[in-house]
Amino acid sequence: MTFEFSAHVAPRDVDVSFTVGPGETVALLGPNGAGKSTVLAVAAGLLRPDRADVVLDGRPLTVAGEGRRRxxxxxxxxxxxxxxxxxxxxPHLTVRDNVEFAPRSRGASRAEAAAVARHWLDEVSAGExxxxxxxxxxxxxxxxxxxxxxxxxDPRLLLLDEPMAALDVAVTPALRQTLRRVLADRSAVLVTHDALDALLLADTVVVIEDGRMAEQGPTAEVLSRPRSAFAAQIAGLNILTGTWRTGSLTVGDRAVHGMVDGARPTEGGAATAVFSPSAVSVYREPPSGSPRNLLPARITEIEPQGDRIRVRAGALSADVTPQAVAELDLTPGTEVTLSVKATEVTIYGT
Amino acid sequence: MKRRFTTIAVIALACGTAACGADTSDAGGGPSGSSTASGGSKITVYAAASLKSTFEHLGQSFEKAHDGTTVEFNFAGSSDLVSQIKGGAPADVFASADEKNMTKLTADKLHGSDPKVFATNTLEIATPPDNPAGVTSLKDLADKDITLVVCAPEVPCGAATGKVAKAAGITLSPDSEEQSVTDVLGKVKSGEADAGLVYVTDVIGAGDAVKGIEFPESTAVTNRYPIATVAVSRNAALGQQFVDLVLSDEGQKVLADAGFGRP
Amino acid sequence: MGSTVPRISRRPSHLDPPRVGVPRWIFLPALAGAAFVLLPLVGILSRVEWGNFAELITSDASRQALLLSLKTSSLSTLACIVLGVPMAVVLARTRFPGQGLLRSLVLLPLVLPPVVGGIALLYTFGRRGLLGHTLDVLGLQIAFSTAAVVMAQTFVALPFLVVSLEGALRTAGRQYEVVAASLGARPTTVFRRVTIPLVLPGLLSGAVLSFARSLGEFGATITFAGSLQGTTRTLPLEIYLQREVNADAAVALSLVLVVVAVLVIGLARQGRTSL
Structure with missing residues (x-):
């Protein structure tokens, strides 16, 4: 399954193109009002664009533009x-009837629809x-x-419009895991403004700002080394990959402690730790007796971002105040220790 | 939403049960004429709806003859008017379309002067101008294929209709028994009905809109119109003068022109 | 929670959200308003001749009028649903030029005196009306028939259903319909399985309003349908006629009409509450 999307919606000044490959999940990342929902509306056929080529598996879904047959x-x-x-x-149907709605609508028998509903309710652990x-x-x-x-x-393409934004933070990790499972080999477009959602659920990220694509690329790459302003603001995430051993993530010869998102990774299995640059503190000397994760690093770059300064050290980055940069006399090449609380680190199995 | 529902429901009901906007009785509207008489005196005449044009005409003569005097009218069904007077309405003169309603007034000693019959009225067949059913006599109306509209037996014109039919020895099978002569006339004018039984005066009043067909049996029932001043009148003398005008030669001529018979 | 559709279930009062008090003086005009509406009912009650009440309301004419009223009001409510539901859906769910004007015109019977409605019907479906000749050719005689009563009632009651349902449709929004369509449901399936069930309370209240309005219909009926016992003389017409001869009967029948209307509205509220 391949989904090719290209559309221009003049009244909302949105002009976006991207492709979703077989089994791929593409995250549309961007601030509110950037045009993400407009893209979904066009994809779902709810909005008539001024110019478009929306094709699913070779079947044109929406075609528009001057001189073209609509x-x-x-x-x-x-x-x-x-x-x-x-x-x-x-609201007027039971949970079962809700899930049976689609199969019944396309003419499945009661028994068939019931079987489909049972399967998917079990799949999302909602059978009871x-x-x-x-x-x-x-x-x-x-x-x-x-x-x-x-x-x-049984959609060929699943569109998800911020599926976790309205939920209590306590239940998001579990739901995220469920989505991870069901999206694993499914073509999907996920609209989100949460970098972690993008990171955990999407293979590719398309960053949309002011109705235009600001950047796109593999998720980890876009999120760890963002080029667009928005991605830098919400992302610029620190991502460490390693192996899960005895309750922590082993990266090289260091153990990184954090909060596990979803199911515990398997012992010896691959896992990833994610934390925001704003959660990272910078020290010239390693603080002693700290319960925090301590990561030695060499500063490679210092760039101002609004009222903060982003200090980069290889793949890692930290956001600090200009005063801290002056006091610690931070310059590229300085050896420092980066420190982050375990509660600020999210670890998930990969 | 529940609250709004209830509100509309109340409106709907109020409309319904009170028949809002409906005004299909003999009523020709509320009091007419100038509403205030600055300095001059004023009399209020309650008169049967069928007297509207003649009494308005006479009212103008009266105002001319009595400088500074205003005559106000309330035209409606006679039984409505009696109810209103009984309820304390400020009438000076009451002119009824039948003696039965006048009797209701005298029975309660609410009349000032003794009632005098000033006009009579008889029934006539009204058809649309082209008389599509070819009606020529009262007997034709017994034909079930004719769409016939009459007054309901409960109202005076309906009672008269019943008596006429009985006198003629025929059975009418009307398609509708209307509330008032006006309603019967309306159905005939609009062509919904092939024929209706109304008063001679109504046929004349309708002009070219309907065709009148006289029939000999109509003399079996003559509707007599009595007039009297009302006991509660504050202007009994002036009221009596209006009664006198109606009974005078001038008044009788105006009534005769409109088709009313002499008492 | 996720659902934004208003739920009808009555919550215990101690769970009601805290509210800001209303100004105290407002109770005075509110009370006056309530009294204004309720006192006339007391007025009717005070004039009822209880001694021969049963006799008055069970006369042949009264019984026939009540039965005819119930029959025609039920039929006109049905007609309102058949015609009004599609109208409300089109008005609430589609956009086309002149829609605002059309909505105003369709709601016209709400503000029109019913007699005017009757006259309008007469000049449309009457023998010499716009469609009179066509209907005549088809062998249809509408004037002076029970069908004319139903038409008059439908004419005046239809806007109540349309307004009520259109409001419910707008309140319910389109989001559930969008989801249903994305799940592969055709427009007819969406309409049948999602739209209508969601606005059922609105549809019900609209139907009740239409029934109540039909029950009370007078002006359009007497103008368009005439008045004949058992055929076209509904309860309001009977009341108006009885007033001429037997005021006691008119009062007794008025009370019957009030009771029937109160029962209908009460039952409907009951139905809505249990939905």
Whole structure:
């Protein structure tokens, strides 16, 4: 499955092109109002663009532009399912009926639809909720059911519009894991403004700013070395990969402690630690007796970013105040120790 | 939403049960004429709706003859008017379309002068101008294929219709029994009905809009119009002068021109 | 939670959110308003002749009028649903030039005196009306028939259903319909399985309003349909006629009409609450 998207929506001044490869998840990252939702609306067939080539597996879904024969496949016939910020479970139907909705709509028998619903409810660990009404389950549970409902439609492409933005932070890690599992070999477009979501769920990131693509590339690359202003602001993430051993991430000869996101990584398996530059402190001498993670590094670059200074040390970076840079006399080449609290580090198995 | 629902429901009901906007009785509207008489005296005449044009005409003569005097009218169905007077409405003169309603007034000793019959009225067949059903006599109306509209037996013109039919020995099978002569006339004018039974005066008042067909049996029932001053009148003398005008030669001529018979 | 559709379930009062108090003086005009509406009902009650009440309301004419009213109001409510639901959906869910004007015109019977509605119907469906000849050719005689009563009632009651349902549709929003479509449901399936169930409370209240309005219809009926016992003389027409001869009967029947209307509205509220 390949999804080629290119569209220009004049009234909203949005002009974006990207491609989703087979089994690939593309994250659209950008500030509010950048045009991410417009892109989803065009992909879902809810918005008529002024110029467009939206093609799914060789089948034109939306074609528009001067001198071209207009194609606008209606939303129900695109095989593109939409998962919104709100679960939007049909309030008058039970959880089971919600998940059976898509198979029933395309004419499956009751038994078939029931089997599909059971499968997907189990897949999102919501099997026991089948007989409940949407008003009787929590927001996190509802979003799981919404995922099951979207997948039960057997879409060729899944569109996710900030699926975790409206949820309690306590339930996001578990839901993220569920999404990681179901998106693993599925073509999907994920709209988010959360770098961690992009990092954990997407293979490729497209950064959109003011209706235009600011940059795109493999997720880890874009997020760790952002070129666009927005990516730099929310991302510029420190990403360390290593092996999970005895409760911490081993990177080279060092152990990095952090909070595990989702299921615990397997012993000896690959794992990744992520933390924000703003969580990193810089020391000239290693502080003694600190419970923090300490990472020796050599400064490679110092760049001002608004009222803060981003200090880069190879793959790592830290955001510090201009006063700190002056007091510590930080210049490229300086040997420093970077320190980050374990509670600021997210570790997940890869 | 529930609150809004209730609000609209109340409006709907109020509209419904009170028949909002509906005004299909004999009523020709509320009091007419100038509403205030600065300095001069004023009398209020409650008169049956069928007297509207003639009494308005006479009212003007009266105002001319009595400088500074205003005559106000309230035209409606006679039974409505009696109810209003019984309820304390400030009437000086009451002119009824039948003696039954005048009796209601005298029974309660609410009349000033003794009622005098000043006009009579008889029934006539009204058809659309082209008379599509070819009606020529009262007997034709017994034909079930004719769309016939009459007054309901409960109202005076309907009672008269029943008596006429009985006198003629025929059975009418009307398609509608209307509330008032006006309603019957309306259905005939619009061509919905092939024929209707109304008063002679109504046919004349309708002009070219309907065709009138007289029938001999109509004399079986003559509607008599009595007039009297009202006991509560604050201007009994002036009211009596209006009654006198109606009974005078001038008044009788105006009534005769409109099709009313002499008492 | 996720659902933004208003839930109808009545919550216990101790769970109601704290609210800001209303100014105290407002109770005075509110009370006056309530009294203004309720006192006339007391007025009717005070004039009812209880001694022969049963006799008055069970006369042949009264029974026929009540039955005819219930029958025609039910039929016109059905007609309002059949015609009004599509109208509300088109008004709430589509956009086309002149839509605002069309909405205003469609709602016209709300503000029009019913007699005017009756006259309009007469000049459209009457024998000499716009469609009169066509209907005549088809062998349809509408004037003076029960069908004319239903038409008059539908004419005046339709806007109540359309307004009520259009409001419900707008409140419900399109988001559930978008999700349903993205799940592969065709427009008809979305309409049947999502749109209508979501606005069912609005549809129900609209239907009740239409029924109530039909039940009370007078002006358009007497103008367009005429008045004949058992065929076109509905309860309001009977009341108005009885007023001429038997004021006690008119009062008794008025009370019956009020009770029926209160029952309908009460039942509907009950139904909505349990939804």
């Amino acid at each position: 194609v606008q496949v209606p939303p129900h016939d695109r095989q593109v399912a939409l998962l919104a910020q709100q679960p939007l479970l049909f 909720l089948a007989d409940r009404r949407p008003s009787q389950i929590s927001g996190g549970q509802a979003q799981r059911v919404a995922i099951a409902r979207a997948l039960a439609a």
